[in-house]
Amino acid sequence: MDKPTSTSTQGRLRLERYLRTFAGIVIGVFLLWRVYNVIVLQQNFGADTWVRFGLSGLILGGMYALIAIGYTLVYGIMFMINFAHGEVMMLGAFGGFFTFEALRFIPAPTLSNPEYNFLNAHPFISVLLAFLVGISISAMAGYFLEKIAYRPLRRAPRLILLITAIGASIFLQNLAMLLFGPQRKNVVNPDILDRGAGWIVNVSGNDVLISYTGIFSLVLSTLLMIGLYILVQRTKLGRAMRAVALDKNTASLMGVDVDNVISKTFIISGALAGAAGVMWGIHMGLVNHYTGFLPGIKAFTAAVMGGIGNIPGAMLGGMLLGVIEAIGPAALGIDFQLKDVIAFSILVLVLIVRPSGILGEKLSEEKL
Amino acid sequence: MMLKVESLQVFYGAIHALQGISFHLEKGEIVALIGANGAGKSTVLNTVSGILRPREGAVAFEDQEIHEVPPQEIVRRGVIQVPEGRKIFSRMTVTENLEMGAYTHTDRAEIARDMESVFERFSRLRERRNQLGGTLSGGEQQMLAIGRGLMAHPTLLLLDEPSMGLSPILVEQIFDIIQDINEQGTSILLVEQNAQMALAIADRAYVLETGKIVMQGTGDDLLKDPSVIEAYLGGH
Numbered sequence A: 001m002d003k004p005t006s007t008s009t010q011g012r013l014r015l016e017r018y019l020r021t022f023a024g025i026v027i028g029v030f031l032l033w034r035v036y037n038v039i040v041l042q043q044n045f046g047a048d049t050w051v052r053f054g055l056s057g058l059i060l061g062g063m064y065a066l067i068a069i070g071y072t073l074v075y076g077i078m079f080m081i082n083f084a085h086g087e088v089m090m091l092g093a094f095g096g097f098f099t100f101e102a103l104r105f106i107p108a109p110t111l112s113n114p115e116y117n118f119l120n121a122h123p124f125i126s127v128l129l130a131f132l133v134g135i136s137i138s139a140m141a142g143y144f145l146e147k148i149a150y151r152p153l154r155r156a157p158r159l160i161l162l163i164t165a166i167g168a169s170i171f172l173q174n175l176a177m178l179l180f181g182p183q184r185k186n187v188v189n190p191d192i193l194d195r196g197a198g199w200i201v202n203v204s205g206n207d208v209l210i211s212y213t214g215i216f217s218l219v220l221s222t223l224l225m226i227g228l229y230i231l232v233q234r235t236k237l238g239r240a241m242r243a244v245a246l247d248k249n250t251a252s253l254m255g256v257d258v259d260n261v262i263s264k265t266f267i268i269s270g271a272l273a274g275a276a277g278v279m280w281g282i283h284m285g286l287v288n289h290y291t292g293f294l295p296g297i298k299a300f301t302a303a304v305m306g307g308i309g310n311i312p313g314a315m316l317g318g319m320l321l322g323v324i325e326a327i328g329p330a331a332l333g334i335d336f337q338l339k340d341v342i343a344f345s346i347l348v349l350v351l352i353v354r355p356s357g358i359l360g361e362k363l364s365e366e367k368l
Numbered sequence B: 001m002m003l004k005v006e007s008l009q010v011f012y013g014a015i016h017a018l019q020g021i022s023f024h025l026e027k028g029e030i031v032a033l034i035g036a037n038g039a040g041k042s043t044v045l046n047t048v049s050g051i052l053r054p055r056e057g058a059v060a061f062e063d064q065e066i067h068e069v070p071p072q073e074i075v076r077r078g079v080i081q082v083p084e085g086r087k088i089f090s091r092m093t094v095t096e097n098l099e100m101g102a103y104t105h106t107d108r109a110e111i112a113r114d115m116e117s118v119f120e121r122f123s124r125l126r127e128r129r130n131q132l133g134g135t136l137s138g139g140e141q142q143m144l145a146i147g148r149g150l151m152a153h154p155t156l157l158l159l160d161e162p163s164m165g166l167s168p169i170l171v172e173q174i175f176d177i178i179q180d181i182n183e184q185g186t187s188i189l190l191v192e193q194n195a196q197m198a199l200a201i202a203d204r205a206y207v208l209e210t211g212k213i214v215m216q217g218t219g220d221d222l223l224k225d226p227s228v229i230e231a232y233l234g235g236h
């Protein structure tokens, strides 16, 4: 009885894998053909446009990557998708926004400019403060989210955790709307981070603006990713996090306080999302209670694309998704409003062609 | 008394895995716990380590009750388990695995010295120090598991089937190492299905059957006991 079923299961699996590869090749060839048509044959856009798109993709990708790391860390340690993670990012964005608002109303007159406020008199301190506040709020949100909503369900089936996470997401969104109102708020940056300002670079005869806020975000997100990588690979806490992700019982036999490490994982995930939130406010200029929703699910897409549970995968996935989303509509010759559709089509594609993600191990098949 | 286990009752849901187990271990002893697969040996060790909570009964280490103490605190007190199936952190290097063993220690110089002495005992591990744990052979993994346990400076070492799945030569080696560790002052609670070897090195032993202790005595006595020979030593 046992043998034939298992061989026919294997046969089905192999067939499925061929079908997947086949579908991947067909879709890949079609996309390449389409891109070739648009870029090489039609030549609607010059090199300057591609540079502009690519750059904004990298900037966006950096923020996606920071958020995606949070999904991947939490998945690695608890095997759950923390669907409230986007809202954690949104709270950070509000933290940055309110810090700027508060500092804008603190007068800091100078002799030459008696109207000066703190935000512009001390822009570096202001930006630093905004990040400190945003990161702290998101880190705390992550900490309490785990402690209040997820910890009591540690032994519950995973579906229940998932539903709880979705509930927490809705709760936080509505809480933010209640507290701060539904209208979108303009984030007023210090003058030196004016969103229209930047370096002008000449690409094939056209000027391309490389905005200060964009470069600032890209540099900061890169630094944070390097920092996180060092934390996970080189520090004692990082080792403990990896050990807990691999095997909780054995980790506790080493003397690791598993609950404590899980808390810290949520704090770190929250902090990175908070940083992304503040960047979002500074670079995009608008925040409201809905700010975390789309970046949240896109970062989730990025984490799945890179291989959920895999940290470099989340970074790569985030960057790739940002660039694909920015370049995609133009490269495929479709409407720019379809950029969100591209992101989610990618999720579906990845799930069909390589469910374990780009850098993920083939867990899903082994577990069948 | 180093370890005292009294009337321990442990359940997995409705499964009554330990049905009133009592035994003890004096400082410096090797005590063996033998029994067939599913007898409850690992359950005993996991309860001592604090991973499982008893419904009834008590566990005392150095005259202090520990059955409600969290596992990480039990490790700090010097009770270290080398779990069944080695449980090496597969995606971590040999060095990182050893560092995990020293997790409760903070003195970097001391950790480095301890690692050096593990490498002296198991030179194979030194050669493979930067290899991922999951790529080691079974014997190497068992050495790493024991080395990782030693990194914590155990007062009491709990070994769960260290000979499982190893070739006879490796089994000999591992048991020599266990004796050597014991001679250097570490008390050992040894769980084994390989009763022959375990009884040969144990000062005293307990025989476990479906959650109950059915026999006890010195290692030598049990080795000569007809019913033990019948049930656990291949009946010659």
Ligand SMILES: Nc1ncnc2c1ncn2[C@@H]1O[C@H](COP(=O)(O)OP(=O)(O)O)[C@@H](O)[C@H]1O
Pocket: B012, B015, B017, B035, B036, B037, B038, B039, B040, B041, B042, B043, B044
């Ligand atoms: N996680 C578990 N869930 C349910 N039952 C278990 C679990 N672990 C062990 N058992 C049961 O408890 C009994 C004792 O198991 P164990 O302590 O692992 O035995 P041993 O180590 O002597 O082979 C067995 O009947 C086993 O099936």
Ligand SMILES: [Mg+2]
Pocket: B038, B041, B042, B043, B084, B160
């Ligand atoms: Mg066992």
